[in-house]
Amino acid sequence: MRDRTLACEVSDGSGTAPHLRWASSTDESGRGTFLVGPLSHRWGTRHTAARKVIWSEHLLPE
Structure with missing residues (x-):
């Protein structure tokens, strides 16, 4: 079955809201939303x- 978008979800036990930020080379986290945000059609959390679930939608070619 084919639809117009591909939905991806990841979850973790943290209650903090994600935000776009630059991660330094020594940071072990903080790059996920920075990479997913510009590459996805839309993204959010619930x-x-x-x-906490972070989801993203990616447009599929027609």
Whole structure:
């Protein structure tokens, strides 16, 4: 089945909201939304009782 977008989701146990930022070469985290944001059609977060889910949608070629 083919649709117009590809949806991707990742989750973690952190309750902090993601934000775009520059990560230094010694940082072990902080690059995910910086890479996903410009490459996706749209992205966002939602929270469940135990986790934070970051989702992105990517347009598929027609």
